[in-house]
Amino acid sequence: MTEEEKERNVIVCRCEEITMGEIRDWIARGYDTFDELKHILRVGMGPCQGRGCREIILREIAKMKNVPVSQVDPGTFRPPSKPVKLELLAKKEGGE
Amino acid sequence: MAEEWKRSADVVIIGAGIQGCSIAYNLAKLGVKDVVVIDKQIPTAGSTGRCAAGIRAQWGTKMNCQLGLASLEILENLHEELGMDIGLHQGGYLMVAYKESEFEQLKKNVALQNSLGITSRVVSKEEAYEICPTLSAEDAVGFTYHHRDGHADPFLTTIAYHKAASEKGVRFYKFTECTSIKVKGGEVKGVVTTRGEIDAPIIVDAAGPYSQHIAAMAGINLPLYSERHEILVTEPVEFGVCPCMLMSFSGNYYIQQRPIGSIIAGCSPEGHPEDYSLGNTWNFLEHMSRVIVRLLPKLGGVRVVRQWSGMYNMSPDKQPVIGESKEVKGFYISAGFSGHGFMFGPISGKLLAELIVTGTSSIPIDVLNYDRFERGELIEEPAVV
């Protein structure tokens, strides 16, 4: 296996099991924003909400587009909302 | 990676949502060489990426039944045609009626659907409970069901069109906003964007919630407006608690479970006000949670993880506006889908491409031209909220 192949096999997003190779292929096709990669590959949508993969992916986009990382759109960040049970929300004041 | 800017094209499409991407793909498939799609954001950033992606053939007019069925047939084969999985799940739509008059209408719709080859049917409460094992709808008076209805992944479906279109030579420019439209002597000449101009004899307005603003740039007054709809998603739960799409007009809800396990649910805003904001409300969160827990009581302990909103682009009769303007030659419109633009995307994109290339379409859609509003010939569709 060449270095390139080894790198391609590295899992970048562990939550969704996405490899560097998959990410590189989609960036090369022109899907070079974090949000597009998220919509296609679900990267950043796992339990860690991208803490484990966002930086690596942004760096890869920057490298492939030959721009500084600071110029790469970090994507819409949805703050980790505190999940609330349906039955609690349903019991709020002013019920039907 | 500076991309080459095309100064002219055969067709420029404004908007890379499901409509723009489907139209672009179908134009390329029909042999149009020089198609450019511009979007002020990225593909799916508009309503498409915010929708529930429900798909149904259970409609109440002949044309919508035909369009719904034709779209379903395309979607069923889309993975193969475009070479990408679109997350299609066909668990059927279970329509729930709470009023006798509503049930009567649903039954009439089923008769019409059956006459057009759609195998929908009226189902008993027992059957409804078999179709949706955790459902509790003791106050319902009747149900209809069509097993081929369902939902897909709106991102994957749109990107599948986008990618297949790119491979056929369509150029997509993202972060490129249309700021004006060039019209001369009653004919469209091109677009002006934040990144430069593109001359083209044909412009397609597929700007979703903003389509009336784009039309206004060409001097066309479209009686469309947009309204905000909220939606929520829960953490994943074991698949099968709600394998069908639950939908009710009088109950004002739709609820589905994606194959990954999350429950997605939404409803229409009270009074349908014009609203271009994308805010979220507590009111919706509480109301929707009550509706879900009442219908699917076993889900009480399931957590909501996210809520968001998106826009419906509404027309006066809640039917889309598709076709060429009779005021400005070369200006085509695909808008006003009133909350059903995802499911119609595969067929409407095909028909509009046919119209552009050949002047006619394989399913007649002349009645969808916006001149119907001037003539007062609104389309009466009973199967919308």
Ligand SMILES: Cc1cc2nc3c(=O)[nH]c(=O)nc-3n(C[C@H](O)[C@H](O)[C@H](O)COP(=O)(O)OP(=O)(O)OC[C@H]3O[C@@H](n4cnc5c(N)ncnc54)[C@H](O)[C@@H]3O)c2cc1C
């Ligand atoms: C909560 C919710 C639930 C829904 N559920 C369903 C459902 O279950 N089934 C269904 O069929 N439909 C559903 N819909 C409706 C569906 O989302 C829309 O009808 C459909 O996505 C419209 O697609 P579009 O391509 O016309 O618009 P959009 O996806 O909005 O695309 C328009 C594009 O135009 C771009 N644009 C706008 N202005 C400009 C400009 N000046 N220059 C360049 N680009 C511009 C935008 O960035 C956008 O990407 C739902 C909608 C919402 C909000």
Ligand code: FES
């Ligand atoms: S590692 Fe990518 S979402 Fe967790």
